[in-house]
Amino acid sequence: xxxxxxxxxxxxxxxxxxxxxxxxxxxxxxxxxxxxxxxxxxxxxxxxxxxxxxxxxxxxxxxxxxxxxxxxxxxxxxxxxxxxxxxxxxxxxxxxxxxxxxxxxxxxxxxxxxxxxxxxxxxxxxxxxxxxxxxxxxxxxxxxxxxxxxxxxxxxxxxxxxxxxxxxxxxxxxxxxxxxxxxxxxxxxxxxxxxxxxxxxxxxxxxxxxxxxxxxxxxxxxxxxxxxxxxxxxxxxxxxxxxxxxxxxxxxxxxxxxxxxxxxxxxxxxxxxxxxxxxxxxxxxxxxxxxxxxxxxxxxxxxxxxxxxxxxxxxxxxxxxxxxxxxxxxxxxxxxxxxxxxxxxxxxxxxxxxxxxxxxxxxxxxxxxxxxxxxxxxxxxxxxxxxx
Amino acid sequence: xxxxxxxxxxxxxxxxxxxxxxxxxxxxxxxxxxxxxxxxxxxxxxxxxxxxxxxxxxxx
Numbered sequence: 001x002x003x004x005x006x007x008x009x010x011x012x013x014x015x016x017x018x019x020x021x022x023x024x025x026x027x028x029x030x031x032x033x034x035x036x037x038x039x040x041x042x043x044x045x046x047x048x049x050x051x052x053x054x055x056x057x058x059x060x061x062x063x064x065x066x067x068x069x070x071x072x073x074x075x076x077x078x079x080x081x082x083x084x085x086x087x088x089x090x091x092x093x094x095x096x097x098x099x100x101x102x103x104x105x106x107x108x109x110x111x112x113x114x115x116x117x118x119x120x121x122x123x124x125x126x127x128x129x130x131x132x133x134x135x136x137x138x139x140x141x142x143x144x145x146x147x148x149x150x151x152x153x154x155x156x157x158x159x160x161x162x163x164x165x166x167x168x169x170x171x172x173x174x175x176x177x178x179x180x181x182x183x184x185x186x187x188x189x190x191x192x193x194x195x196x197x198x199x200x201x202x203x204x205x206x207x208x209x210x211x212x213x214x215x216x217x218x219x220x221x222x223x224x225x226x227x228x229x230x231x232x233x234x235x236x237x238x239x240x241x242x243x244x245x246x247x248x249x250x251x252x253x254x255x256x257x258x259x260x261x262x263x264x265x266x267x268x269x270x271x272x273x274x275x276x277x278x279x280x281x282x283x284x285x286x287x288x289x290x291x292x293x294x295x296x297x298x299x300x301x302x303x304x305x306x307x308x309x310x311x312x313x314x315x316x317x318x319x320x321x322x323x324x325x326x327x328x329x330x331x332x333x334x335x336x337x338x339x340x341x342x343x344x345x346x347x348x349x350x351x352x353x354x355x356x357x358x359x360x361x362x363x364x365x366x367x368x369x370x371x372x373x374x375x376x377x378x379x380x381x382x383x384x385x386x387x388x
Numbered sequence: 389x390x391x392x393x394x395x396x397x398x399x400x401x402x403x404x405x406x407x408x409x410x411x412x413x414x415x416x417x418x419x420x421x422x423x424x425x426x427x428x429x430x431x432x433x434x435x436x437x438x439x440x441x442x443x444x445x446x447x448x
Contacts, residue, residue, distance in 0.1 A: 041401055151406035151415070163409045166432055171403060173438040220407065226438035250438040252403035 002026045002141040003303055005128050007109075007118045007154045009036045011285050012271025013147030014101035014112075014290030016299070021108035028139060029105065030116040030130050032148070035118055037098030041149075041251030042285070043174065043205045043213050045188065047089040050286035054293065063090045064099040064207040066127075068186045072358060074350035075193030075343035082355030083187075091207050099122055118148070121157055125267040128154075143266050143308050145298060147292070148251050154275035158264045161273065166220040168256030170282055173226035174215030176247035181239040182206055188189055191233070193343050198222050200282075202233050214240075217253055217282050219339075226250070251283040256332050258325055263313040270295045276324070279332040280362050287324065294320050330364035337374070337383045390445030391427055395419050404433035404442060438439035 004020055006013045009031035013064060017029045045067070051058055066087040072080045106112045120129040127140035146155035150169070155161035182204070183189060189204040196202055199219035206212045216230040227250075234240045254275040264276045270276065271288030278287060298316040302308045341349070352373050357379030360366040374380040398419050400429035405413045405420065413433060420442075431444045 039399075060412070151402040153405070153411075153414075156411065163411070164406050166407055167436055169403075169407065169436065171436050171438045213440065220436045225440040227440065246398060250399040250401040250403070252436055252438075290416050326416070 002127075002139060003029065004028075004029050004143045004145060004299060005139055005141040006145045006147055008032070008147035008149060008271075008273070009102050009112055009114070009153070010098060010147060010149065010271060010288065011101055012276070012288030012292045013145065013271070014098070014105045016145050016147065016270060016296050017110040017112070018105035018108050019296035020299060021105055021110040024109070024180065025300065026143045027105075027110040028112055028141070029102070029112045030118050030128070030132075031102075031112070031114045032117040034115045035095075036096060036102045036112075036114055037095040040094040040246075040249055041172065042094055042249070043116045043203055043215050043283075044092045044094055045089060045205050045283065046092055046205070046285050047249050048087060051090075054286065054289050056289070058090075058092070058097065062100055063093050064093050064211075065091045066186060067091065067149070067188060067206070068069075069355065070188040070190055070358075072350070072355075073189070073191045075195065076346045076347045078347065078350050080350050080353055080358060081187075081343060091205050091213070093207070118154055120384040121154065121267075125158055125265055142303060143268075145295065145299070146267070146269040146273045147271050147288075148273050150254055150272040150275075150312055152269065155269045155273045158267045158269075160262055160264055160267065160269045161259065162276075164220075164252070164254060164257060168254065169220040170217035170253040170255050171220050171222070171248075172214055172215065172217045172251045172253050172282070173230050174249040175230070175234075175245045176207070176211070176249070177209045177240070177243045177337045178208050178246055179240070179244055180214075181211050182210065182212060185210075192346055195343070196233060196342045197229055199339050202230065215249070217255075220252070248386060249323055253277060253284070255279045255282055255335060256333065258328055261314075262291065262315055262320070263310055263316055266308045268295055268299070268313055268316055276320075277375040278340075278362070279328060279335045287328070291320060292322055292324065313378075330367060331362070332369055333386055334361060334364065334370070337370075337386055340380065345374075345380060348377065349373060389427070390443070391424065391440050392443045392445075393420055393422075394405045394441045397438060397439045401438065403436045403438065407436045
């Protein structure tokens with residue numbers, strides 16, 4: 001009998017496992033894929049603030065490129081430059097980073113197993129049925145944690161997660177490319193506009209030495225595919241003429257649908273499995289790890305009290321909503337407002353806004369400034385009021 | 389019904405599995421599998437697929 005079985009060895013699952021193992025609980029983490037961290041479904045960016053805030057001492061071999069800002073392009077090609085003058089983030093190599101997180105949890109005492117697919121829950125969520133390289137076995141546990149990513153069948157089985165609505169997920173597609181002519185290898189490039197990426201953006205995240213993740217997220221209910229838009233962006237841009245594609249990634253990104261209730265009896269969900277993603281930029285590493293840390297505190301308390309009921313685990317909902325959910329909900333509202341903007345509105349905003357404003361907005365701060373600007377656009381008055 | 393996937397295009401990202409409202413899709417080692425009994429031909433998997441690997445036809 002384990003104390004906790006974690007389904008999925010991404011950053012969220014490994015963060016839960018690491019925290020609990022460090023406190024002496026017995027934890028097993030099962031990862032469906034044969035290699036932890038690959039294939040990635042991620043642009044691989046993380047802010048220095050997030051790493052400090054999460055107490056993540058990420059080893060150098062996981063960090064590819066220091067980032068000091070971003071070049072944000074509006075539909076007419078004008079840009080807003082965010083230049084912090086110092087390193088404010090990194091692009092990671094998820095293959096290395098995820099494995100480091102898993103190894104850290106293993107060294108703390110968790111049992112990690114790749115190529116181990118959890119296929120079912122035991123009654124009352126008191127354990128799982130896991131298929132390890134073709135051999136099935138039952139593993140009993142006092143609690144199960146779903147950390148199996150955005151489609152998490154186990155979170156659905158437990159009734160915590162419903163199928164995602166098309167409009168509040170992004171369809172994502174990405175190439176890792178080399179021999180790129182980057183504008184500035186220390187800055188992220190972001191491209192907005194209905195023609196470029198409807199209700200989303202194209203990103204170029206430098207990974208050092210002319211390498212970058214070149215990707216796109218578009219609303220899930222758009223007729224044409226994410227690949228169509230990204231390929232068109234690349235074809236129309238001479239900078240890619242000499243570039244080679246070394247990796248192809250795709251995936252779905254939850255950009256809304258934050259869950260009021262992420263728990264069930266003897267069960268909770270973290271990371272993408274609980275839609276813990278920033279709704280404006282789609283980043284999920286930080287939110288997943290933060291969710292994992294909050295979850296581990298509540299799990300440890302519930303195990304000690306010998307009460308892992310739905311009711312007692314509600315504390316996870318409360319703390320998460322207090323610490324993360326409320327600000328992410330504001331960001332979600334911002335995403336809803338931005339959806340109503342046409343290319344003319346975006347061009348207008350690019351003229352009026354500075355880099356620092358965009359940094360604030362992406363964290364749900366100072367949204368009233370955006371609201372006030374939009375009040376000057378007659379057809380945007382209704383949306384603007386949502387932000388003030 | 390006709391539900392078809394071009395396996396050479398599929399990147400096994402699981403987006404389709406995540407949006408299926410009736411739990412008809414499953415991600416396996418060999419790509420996405422459909423349970424035709426459950427499928428209601430809603431077309432959501434076709435829309436979310438980032439690479440256009442899925443085609444959903446009309447229910448006969």
